[in-house]
Amino acid sequence: MRRHWLRNGFLALTGLLILLGFWYFENNVIGAETFSLTSGRLPPAFAGFRIVEIADLHGRSFGGALVDAVAAAEPDLIALNGDIADENSDLSAVADAARRLTAIAPVCYVSGNHEWVLDDPWGFFALLEEAGVTVLHNDYRVLERDGQALVIAGVDDPNGPADQKTPETLVAEIRAELGDPFIVLLAHRNDRLDQWAQLSLDVVLCGHGHGGIVRLPFVGGLIGTDRTLFPDYTAGRYTRGRTQMIVSRGLGNTGLPFRLFNRPHLPVVVLEP
Numbered sequence: 079m080r081r082h083w084l085r086n087g088f089l090a091l092t093g094l095l096i097l098l099g100f101w102y103f104e105n106n107v108i109g110a111e112t113f114s115l116t117s118g119r120l121p122p123a124f125a126g127f128r129i130v131e132i133a134d135l136h137g138r139s140f141g142g143a144l145v146d147a148v149a150a151a152e153p154d155l156i157a158l159n160g161d162i163a164d165e166n167s168d169l170s171a172v173a174d175a176a177r178r179l180t181a182i183a184p185v186c187y188v189s190g191n192h193e194w195v196l197d198d199p200w201g202f203f204a205l206l207e208e209a210g211v212t213v214l215h216n217d218y219r220v221l222e223r224d225g226q227a228l229v230i231a232g233v234d235d236p237n238g239p240a241d242q243k244t245p246e247t248l249v250a251e252i253r254a255e256l257g258d259p260f261i262v263l264l265a266h267r268n269d270r271l272d273q274w275a276q277l278s279l280d281v282v283l284c285g286h287g288h289g290g291i292v293r294l295p296f297v298g299g300l301i302g303t304d305r306t307l308f309p310d311y312t313a314g315r316y317t318r319g320r321t322q323m324i325v326s327r328g329l330g331n332t333g334l335p336f337r338l339f340n341r342p343h344l345p346v347v348v349l350e351p
Contacts, residue, residue: 104340104341105331106342107341107342108342108344110151110345112347113314113315113346115315115347115348115349117280118351119320121227121260122226122351123224124349125350126349127228128151129262129346129347130156131157131324131326132148132156132326132344133161133285133329133343134160134326134329135162135163136166137162137163137330138330144344145179148182151344151346153346154183155186156184157186157187157188157264159188159264159285159326160192161192161266161286161328163192163202164192164193165195169201170205172202173206173209176206177210180209180210180211185211186264187203187211187214188266189215190266191236191237191286214231214232215234215238215242216233216243218248218251218252218261227256227259229261231262233265245263245265246277260280262282262283263281263283264283268284268287268312269311271316271321274323275318275321280320281322282322283345284323287309287311287312287313287328288303288312289327290313290340291331292337292338292339292340293312293340295339298312299312312327329343
């Protein structure tokens, strides 16, 4: 009887340790995923241009592992796609991490829904700018190589000011100045592919969906951030017309860390002609 009890206890303990190890892996070990996006519109000078996307970090640090993973991807640009911080974050620590990222490559940031409910969102944006981050408030930057141009544009989250510039106005301004350049848009929300396709954007990088929090094999995301079941556009590549959208599953969580079959996600986007 005693041996039977010891064996069952050992099996139960082993099973518990396996479950705890799996939970730790799913919530703490970053998985980089490379997406090669091809377009005949890409200026040849930007062939192989690499963008690492960081979305839905929610103030996590990963003990330096995130900065190491970004550096290993050898990016030409780092995109911070919103919800980098939330109401529970140590904002100075987030800014310090951003400063380490700017030592790797230029960093551009757009807001997510959570930054706009911080006590002082504009103060947080200023911290990022002091760390060397380019904060895009419905704005854009032109990158040039060998006389050719690529536009990095960014739109604020809808949780921002009600009178903010619309994406349509921003894209019209870009085309009024530059004609019809190749545009990479940074946005937080993952549910606007129709809008981006109507604007004939080339590449859109976004997050917000957290990969569906729990992902089921052969099914995909289970729970949307709006608590709907089986949400759309939660992870990976989506194409409509000439628009290619990459959705990050995110890196952190709101509240308790809980991700299942859904490791912290670090997309590496490689542009090819």
